[in-house]
Amino acid sequence: MDRIVVRGAGPLRGEAAVSGSKNSALALMAAALLGDGETILENVPWLRDVDAMLELLRALGAGAEWQGERSHGVRIDARNVHGREAPYDLVRKMRASFLVLGPLVGRFGEARVSEPGGCAIGVRPVDQHLKGLEALGAKIRLDHGYVEARGARLRGARMAFDVSTVNGTQNVMMAACLAEGETVLENAAREPEVVELAEVLLKMGADVRGAGTDRLVIRGVRSMRGVRHAVSGDRIEAGTLLAAALATRGDVRVRGVDPSVMESTLEKLRDCGAELETDPTSVRLRLDGPIRPTRIVTAPFPGFPTDMQAQLMAALTLAEGASVVEERVFENRFMHVPELQRMGADIALAGRSATVHGVRRLMGAPVMATDLRASAGLIVAALAAEGDTVVNRVYHIDRGYERIEEKLRGLGAEIRREG
Numbered sequence: 337m338d339r340i341v342v343r344g345a346g347p348l349r350g351e352a353a354v355s356g357s358k359n360s361a362l363a364l365m366a367a368a369l370l371g372d373g374e375t376i377l378e379n380v381p382w383l384r385d386v387d388a389m390l391e392l393l394r395a396l397g398a399g400a401e402w403q404g405e406r407s408h409g410v411r412i413d414a415r416n417v418h419g420r421e422a423p424y425d426l427v428r429k430m431r432a433s434f435l436v437l438g439p440l441v442g443r444f445g446e447a448r449v450s451e452p453g454g455c456a457i458g459v460r461p462v463d464q465h466l467k468g469l470e471a472l473g474a475k476i477r478l479d480h481g482y483v484e485a486r487g488a489r490l491r492g493a494r495m496a497f498d499v500s501t502v503n504g505t506q507n508v509m510m511a512a513c514l515a516e517g518e519t520v521l522e523n524a525a526r527e528p529e530v531v532e533l534a535e536v537l538l539k540m541g542a543d544v545r546g547a548g549t550d551r552l553v554i555r556g557v558r559s560m561r562g563v564r565h566a567v568s569g570d571r572i573e574a575g576t577l578l579a580a581a582l583a584t585r586g587d588v589r590v591r592g593v594d595p596s597v598m599e600s601t602l603e604k605l606r607d608c609g610a611e612l613e614t615d616p617t618s619v620r621l622r623l624d625g626p627i628r629p630t631r632i633v634t635a636p637f638p639g640f641p642t643d644m645q646a647q648l649m650a651a652l653t654l655a656e657g658a659s660v661v662e663e664r665v666f667e668n669r670f671m672h673v674p675e676l677q678r679m680g681a682d683i684a685l686a687g688r689s690a691t692v693h694g695v696r697r698l699m700g701a702p703v704m705a706t707d708l709r710a711s712a713g714l715i716v717a718a719l720a721a722e723g724d725t726v727v728n729r730v731y732h733i734d735r736g737y738e739r740i741e742e743k744l745r746g747l748g749a750e751i752r753r754e755g
């Protein structure tokens with residue numbers, strides 16, 4: 337099984353290009369099912385999760401493939417979709433597969449999608465996705481681990497989400513596009529990935545308004561078409577590279593990302609003492625002095641993203657003083673803590689809150705990646721540690737970071753993959 341070996345080698349310096357956003361790309365690929373035509377997505381990251389979504393779309397009868405070798409383009413032809421089922425094996429591999437539920441029931445009036453179940457970071461129920469579809473008139477049945485949704489043509493409705501949910505908002509929004517009449521979704525998620533999906537749905541012929549606020553208004557249309565769209569830069573990959581620059585007290589510019597979608601992350605990096613320069617497509621971070629401690633509370637957008645918690649915590653283990661990190665989005669997203677402790681970090685956990693006392697140095701150690709962002713946190717720590725760190729189970733990293741070793745090597749890191 338692959339492992340990544342990192343040798344702490346001082347400050348990262350230089351420039352790195354950010355890939356397209358994984359979480360946007362996955363939602364947009366599901367949305368392509370709504371169009372009676374061909375959708376071309378550009379700037380799609382080369383990731384295992386994208387391959388898993390392509391496989392699922394093909395299983396449903398869509399044409400779905402990379403446009404050519406070493407291209408970041410994906411072509412999805414949804415004209416001849418005949419399948420209605422997302423099987424357990426595909427959904428188990430990747431939770432975002434559940435995003436085909438809304439488009440399938442919206443366009444074809446029926447779908448059978450495996451329930452995703454819990455995962456390493458929490459229970460992750462899908463009750464809000466189902467509540468929304470039911471509000472639109474779908475009949476939902478839970479059958480042997482599958483969600484079956486039926487509704488010849490959905491009808492617009494008003495509903496309010498009980499919790500802010502990104503994929504839940506996306507799923508219900510997609511289902512509502514082809515419903516009859518107007519749908520109003522209150523307490524909708526405001527994440528940039530919801531906004532980008534709304535933009536693409538508009539281009540496909542849907543009528544979606546209010547994206548970026550917590551109230552979406554969707555007027556149903558009778559049909560939608562395929563579209564061409566370039567996926568935005570990944571705000572979490574950008575944040576991860578900047579966290580690595582912070583932890584190693586380096587000087588790094590990340591290109592290909594819009595800083596306005598990562599304000600809360602940038603604010604925390606500044607709190608930690610970093611100097612930032614931004615322009616519309618890049619961010620440069622420099623740190624000369626010590627890392628200053630801070631307080632982080634994860635929250636839905638525009639709050640601090642849970643997907644950046646592990647990486648920033650890794651940097652804070654080397655801060656001058658005590659920081660507090662509260663995880664409010666997922667109930668079990670501190671799996672990196674025991675691994676960081678094995679590297680010499682001083683972290684006290686109490687429920688959803690971690691107190692991180694900065695130490696003078698971290699030591700390389702063998703560690704285990706448990707989920708995508710936890711693995712990224714371990715790599716950040718390893719880059720700033722003394723000696724070698726071996727990160728095992730790196731398939732988690734490959735789900736969400738394209739060529740991470742190459743990008744970090746370009747910044748001066750000593751990092752290699754071993755088979």
Ligand code: EPZ
Nearest residue numbers: 359432460461462463464465499501502503504665666708
């Ligand atoms: C998306 O997951 C992302 N995944 C996650 O990224 C990200 O961590 C998360 O949003 C939060 O920003 C994709 O976009 C593919 P949620 P999602 O529904 O939509 C609860 C990564 O590392 N909830 O916004 O599944 C839920 O349990 C991943 O790239 C319900 O109670 O997350 C959680 O506590 C991991 N009922 C909270 O809401 C529901 O029906 C927010 O989850 C749905 C969610």
